[in-house]
């Protein structure tokens with residue numbers, strides 16, 4: 140199982156995952172060797188502290204501040220963290236995902252809701268247009284929780 144697969148399965152709760160475009164990684168030299176290639180870039184799965192540092196270095200933003208800023212705006216993020224659907228996208232515009240920051244949270248019966256169902260992956264995305272958005276889903280129920288492709292509300296809200 141790759142690091143990314145393990146992260147997506149909820150087996151790397153102390154790590155964070157970063158999706159970064161080829162453009163960013165090309166400018167950073169050796170980082171591609173650490174990542175896994177996805178459609179439009181790379182996903183790196185690294186220790187939480189290293190990941191937050193890499194995120195700050197690459198984006199000029201604090202990861203948790205970015206997450207807070209993105210959290211109120213729900214939209215679909217691909218379950219392999221390879222991109223997402225910008226909520227502000229229009230047919231003739233370019234809305235590529237510039238980066239994604241994700242972490243996983245352990246199942247927690249005390250919190251209830253999604254957290255009772257299993258480990259939860261939180262993903263925060265930034266679009267080239269400047270919009271931030273977020274999605275979260277339960278490991279093992281990726282198609283039943285969080286925002287599904289083409290939708291604008293989390294499936295569990297219905």
Ligand SMILES: [Zn+2]
Pocket residue numbers: 225226227228233234235266267268269270
């Ligand atoms: Zn956009």
